Amino acid sequence: xxxxxxxxxxxxxxxxxxxxxxxxxxxxxxxxxxxxxxxxxxxxxxxxxxxxxxxxxxxxxxxxxxxxxxxxxxxxxxxxxxxxxxxxxxxxxxxxxxxxxxxxxxxxxxxxxxxxxxxxxxxxxxxxxxxxxxxxxxxxxxxxxxxxxxxxxxxxxxxxxxxxxxxxxxxxxxxxxx
Amino acid sequence: xxxxxxxxxxxxxxxxxxxxxxxxxxxxxxxxxxxxxxxxxxxxxxxxxxxxxxxxxxxxxxxxxxxxxxxxxxxxxxxxxxxxxxxxxxxxxxxxxxxxxxxxxxxxxxxxxxxxxxxxxxxxxxxxxxxxxxxxxxxxxxxxxxxxxxxxxxxxxxxxxxxxxxxxxxxxxxxxxx
Numbered sequence: 086x087x088x089x090x091x092x093x094x095x096x097x098x099x100x101x102x103x104x105x106x107x108x109x110x111x112x113x114x115x116x117x118x119x120x121x122x123x124x125x126x127x128x129x130x131x132x133x134x135x136x137x138x139x140x141x142x143x144x145x146x147x148x149x150x151x152x153x154x155x156x157x158x159x160x161x162x163x164x165x166x167x168x169x170x171x172x173x174x175x176x177x178x179x180x181x182x183x184x185x186x187x188x189x190x191x192x193x194x195x196x197x198x199x200x201x202x203x204x205x206x207x208x209x210x211x212x213x214x215x216x217x218x219x220x221x222x223x224x225x226x227x228x229x230x231x232x233x234x235x236x237x238x239x240x241x242x243x244x245x246x247x248x249x250x251x252x253x254x255x256x257x258x259x260x261x262x263x
Numbered sequence: 264x265x266x267x268x269x270x271x272x273x274x275x276x277x278x279x280x281x282x283x284x285x286x287x288x289x290x291x292x293x294x295x296x297x298x299x300x301x302x303x304x305x306x307x308x309x310x311x312x313x314x315x316x317x318x319x320x321x322x323x324x325x326x327x328x329x330x331x332x333x334x335x336x337x338x339x340x341x342x343x344x345x346x347x348x349x350x351x352x353x354x355x356x357x358x359x360x361x362x363x364x365x366x367x368x369x370x371x372x373x374x375x376x377x378x379x380x381x382x383x384x385x386x387x388x389x390x391x392x393x394x395x396x397x398x399x400x401x402x403x404x405x406x407x408x409x410x411x412x413x414x415x416x417x418x419x420x421x422x423x424x425x426x427x428x429x430x431x432x433x434x435x436x437x438x439x440x441x
Contacts, residue, residue, distance in 0.1 A: 095423070101300050102420035102428050103281010120440070122279050125303035127315055127397050135313060135399065137305055164436060171440045215393065219305050219401070221313065239431075242280035242420070245273070247438025250280050253417075253431025258342060260425025262298070262349045 091204065091229035096132040097263075099158060099204050099229075100124060104240035105167055105249070107157040107202060108138070109188075111195040112147035116188055118180040118199070119144040120171035122243040124156075129263065132226040134208065140220050143175035148222060152210040153194040156224070157202035161239045161251050166201075168247055193227040203235040269382070269407035274310040275441075277336060277382050277407075278302060282418035283345055283427070285335040285380060286316070287366075289373040290325035294366055296358040296377070297322040298349035300421040302334075307441065310404040312386065318398050321353035326400060330388040331372040334402070335380035339417040339429050344379075346425055371405040381413040 091099075100106075108119045124136035134156065138145050148154055159167050166184040173180060181188050181197075188197035191207045198205040207230075212223035241249040269277075278284075286297045301315035312334065316323050326332055337345050344362040351358060359366050359375075366375035369385045376383040385408075390401035419427040 098423035098426075101281070102422055103279070123304045125313060125315065126301045127399060133397070135303060135397075137303065161434070164434060168436045168438045168440070172438055212393075212396075215390075218390075219311070219313075221305060223397070240428075241434075242430075243440075244280055244433070245276035245441065247436045247440060248276075249434050249436070250418075251431045251434060252420075253429045255422070256339070256342060256419075256427050256429060258346045258425045258427070260346045260350055262346070262421075262425060263423065 087232065087234065088230040089233050091231040093132055093226065093229065094130050096206060096226050096229050097126045097129055100134060101126050102240065103242050104158055105243050107159055107167065107170060107199055108144060109155045109157060109196045109199060110144050110147040110151060111197060112151060115179050116181065116197050117143055117147060117175035118170045118186065120167050127223060134224045134226065136222055136224065137220050138222055145220065148210060151195065153196050154208050154224065155191055155194060155196045155198055156206040156208060157199040158204040158240060159202045161241050163201060164241055164249060167241065198230065203232045203238045205230045265410065265412065266408040267411050269409040271310055271404065271407065272308050274384060274404050274407050275304045275307055278312060279304050280418065281420050282336055283421050285337055285345065285348060285377055286322060287333045287335060287374045287377060288322050288325040288329060289375060290329060293357050294359065294375050295321055295325060295353035296348045298345055305401060312402045312404065314400055314402065315398050316400055323398065326388060329373065331374050332386050333369055333372060333374045333376055334384040334386060335377040336382040336418060337380045339419050341379055342419055342427060345419065376408065381410045381416045383408045
């Protein structure tokens with residue numbers, strides 16, 4: 086894998102646009118993959134990410150037990166696999182095998198990176214105060230990886246029911262915003 | 264304003280793709296506008312939205328006091344105004360006047376809708392448990408409005424430092440996901 090370490094200070098720019106992501110976890114059995122769109126940045130550095138992981142999902146129990154996951158950011162070429170992971174459960178499906186995705190070893194967590202995704206964020210759970218009420222977990226990004234050859238990654242953004250907006254052109258305006 | 268009421272059950276599809284939004288509030292003085300990108304859906308119905316509102320912003324104090332706001336969703340034609348609102352503070356700037364935006368009366372809250380935005384979500388604060396630690400507020404959407412003439416709204420998605428991804432094409436895949 087030709088991925089490079091990515092600075093913590095720049096991580097927010099990967100998630101702030103709102104892409105669908107694939108969350109990987111590793112429990113006692115095989116590793117799992119969950120499709121997720123309900124996430125937000127909560128702090129720049131160290132990067133904190135808030136996300137909703139349904140308590141009906143296989144990932145919920147593993148995340149509560151292991152306190153670790155990886156957020157993998159896919160591009161449009163992976164759209165069918167993203168939908169496939171969203172329509173199946175790790176309870177009866179080996180998603181890496183079924184959707185032909187490649188697990189790669191992370192450096193800080195046991196959950197695997199998805200090699201095919203252009204960016205991967207290794208995370209640990211740091212706050213579960215809202216997990217019981219809203220299935221809301223706060224993650225700290227410990228380590229980030231990016232494929233430096235992907236200059237304009239066409240991320241996909243879920244509008245609901247399998248309809249996705251594909252990332253279009255980039256514009257830059259003078260701004261003092263971070 | 265030719266806006267129509269929008270079903271609560273469909274609201275998630277407006278925010279889930281991750282657009283930059285403009286949050287309006289109404290305190291004792293003039294109404295204010297804040298540019299925001301750190302938000303996530305937290306529940307389908309009633310729609311709950313989690314968002315980070317910096318405690319250094321003028322909006323933070325008004326939101327804590329009034330418990331009401333409107334989430335307005337702009338499109339790329341408003342990009343300069345969006346950046347303008349992000350680079351100024353309501354403490355010394357009348358943003359509606361400065362950026363030539365039109366306030367319109369909401370139906371459930373005192374905060375105004377921004378007429379130029381293609382969708383508007385009237386909200387009340389329902390949970391502030393994480394406000395002290397992360398400036399994180401949970402909002403319930405009470406009423407939603409949409410401009411039915413805007414079939415493919417080109418929302419903008421912040422990558423950081425004034426760089427935005429503009430919504431591109433739409434794709435649809437067979438899916439059982441909501």
